[in-house]
Amino acid sequence: QREAEKRDCYKPALTADGKRIEVVANISDVPEAVAAVEAGGEGVGLLRTEFLFVNRDRPPSEDEQVEIYTAMLAAMNGLPIIIRTLDVGGDKEIPYLRMPVEQNPFLGERGIRFCLAHEDLFRSQLRAIYRASAQGPLRIMFPMIAMTHELDAALRIAEEVRVEVGAAPVEMGIMIEIPSAVVMAPELARKVDFFSIGTNDLTQYALAMDRMHPTLARQADGLHPAVLRLIDQTVKAADAAGIWVGACGGIAADPLGVSILSGLGLKELSVSIPSIAAVKAQLRRQSMADNRALAERALAAADAAAVRALR
Ligand code: PEP
Ligand code: MG
16 A cells, blocks of 8 residues: 555546645745655645744844745746745744743744734745745745735735845745634635645634643544634635645644545645655545545534544
8 A cells, every 4th residue: 555655656646536625735934845845746835834833043134045945946846835924933942043931831922913913024034035036946935924904914024025025026924823803704805715624723723722731632633623613614704715725734744634625615724744645645546525425423422432433
C-alpha cells in the first residue's frame, strides 16, 4: 500500500466518484517548500511566516523576506503558495517584538490584531510579499480575523501597499478560526476570494479549551459536532458568496477528518508534508457521496466520541 501511495502521490486526488480535492502542504521554510513538492503537494495551503521571525534578535528585513518568498516560489515551480501574514501571540512569543504580558494570551493581541497594532511590521511584510508576487502564484491570507472591521483594515493596508509596490492584485483570503468569524461568514465572504478553516484554533475557541492544556487538550477534538457545525455553516456562507473553502488545521490529515471535511464541501486540505500521500490515497478510495452521508451523520452526533465511533 505504501508503494502505491508513493507512486501515485504526484497525481491529483479524485474521489472514487470523480470529485477533485486539492491536497496541499503546511510549511514554514524554504526546505519544506522543496519537500512539499517532492511529497506530491499541489501547492502550499499555509505558509506560517512567524517562523521567519523566530530564533533571531530583530525582524527579517523587507529584502530578506523578498528573498525567502522568492526562493519558496522557485521551489514550488509554478504551484501556488498561500502566505499567511504574521500570526504571533498566543503561544507564539517573539522576545524582540516586546509583546504585551497578558493574562490570557490566546484571547489577547494575537494574529491580525498584533499586526494592525504594529502597522510598520505589517506593511513591511506585505511589501515583501507583493514584491515577490511577480515570481510565481501566491495568495495572501490573514490570521485570526474575528470581526469585519479587522478585515477591512487589513485589506485597505494591503491595497495601499500593493499600489505603492506596483504589483498586480493577488487572491486574498482569511483564516476562519474564531467562532465570531463563522457567524459573520456571509459578510466576510463578500470581501475575500477564499476561506481556510484553522481547525486547531476554531476548536479551542468553540469549546473554550486551551489547545496546549495538559489535560484538556485531548478532549478538544476538532471532530466535535459543535466544530463540525461551525465548519458546515462556513461552507454554506462561502458557497452562497461563490468562494472556495479549505482547511489547514490538524484534523485535515486525520483519516476520519479527511472523509468528513471533504463530505462537508471543503475543496482543499492543507496538511503536514508526511501526510500528503496518505491523504491523497484515502480520498481516492472513498466516494464523495459516501463522505457526504458520513458528514451528515457526524453533524447529527451528540459528541466527539459519537463522531469517532462512525465508520
Ligand atoms: C489553526 O489554528 O488551525 C491553524 C492552522 O493555525 P495555527 O495552528 O498556526 O494557529
Ligand atoms: Mg490558528
